[in-house]
Amino acid sequence: QVQLQESGPGLVKPSETLSLTCSVSGYSISSGYYWGWVRQPPGRGLEWIGYVSHSGSTYYSPSLKSRVTISVDTSKNQFSLRLSSVTAADTAVYYCARGPLTYRDYWGQGTLVTVSS
Amino acid sequence: QSALTQPASVSGSPGQSITISCTGSSSDVGNYNYVSWYQHHPGKAPKLMIYDVSKWPSGVSNRFSGSKSGNTASLTISGLQAEDEADYYCSSYTSSSTLMFGGGTKLTVL
Numbered sequence: 001q002v003q004l005q006e007s008g009p010g011l012v013k014p015s016e017t018l019s020l021t022c023s024v025s026g027y028s029i030s031s032g033y034y035w036g037w038v039r040q041p042p043g044r045g046l047e048w049i050g051y052v053s054h055s056g057s058t059y060y061s062p063s064l065k066s067r068v069t070i071s072v073d074t075s076k077n078q079f080s081l082r083l084s085s086v087t088a089a090d091t092a093v094y095y096c097a098r099g100p101l102t103y104r105d106y107w108g109q110g111t112l113v114t115v116s117s
Numbered sequence: 118q119s120a121l122t123q124p125a126s127v128s129g130s131p132g133q134s135i136t137i138s139c140t141g142s143s144s145d146v147g148n149y150n151y152v153s154w155y156q157h158h159p160g161k162a163p164k165l166m167i168y169d170v171s172k173w174p175s176g177v178s179n180r181f182s183g184s185k186s187g188n189t190a191s192l193t194i195s196g197l198q199a200e201d202e203a204d205y206y207c208s209s210y211t212s213s214s215t216l217m218f219g220g221g222t223k224l225t226v227l
Binding site: 038045046047048050051059060061062095097099101102103104105107108109110 | 120149151153155157161162163164165168169174204206208210213214215216217218219220221
């Protein structure tokens, strides 16, 4: 069974960089699919952030593209999210998820990241 | 790039059927048969219910069905059950090679 688990700091200061890692078990990232991130701000809907292919090709939300980097580490079977220059508007539950380009079939449980000084 | 448009809420009684709409544009829903639907219970991981407009992932009940006409996709849930009460999100692949979600619909089972 494919499982994804997010990890990283739950509190980030404004203007700093948010960094999260997603550890994958039950499937080898190098075998295929697109690995990415979705977030949900408090009281709001889901927002697609972006994804990376097993070979490192990246696709990002136009609204976040200037601040986002998603990368993959096949040796550790993990992939990561970096979001720079964060503000309170980046406070959200962040989910990692797998799938083809067109949908997400396996999701992590999510991790809350709060941006506050 | 605006979110796909969904009704904020829908409701129905046990055993009834409900339909949730998802309206996009010719750059997303209207141009691709790549609409997916997710069920989200608060505090849990979203669950894929429908992909490629009308296909079921393994293990998903066929009480859930999807369709599309023009720029609008729909999710129909038949034989409503109490455990169906959740938030539902549509998503579409776009001409920019990105994914876009709808604003979400809260389903209340009366």
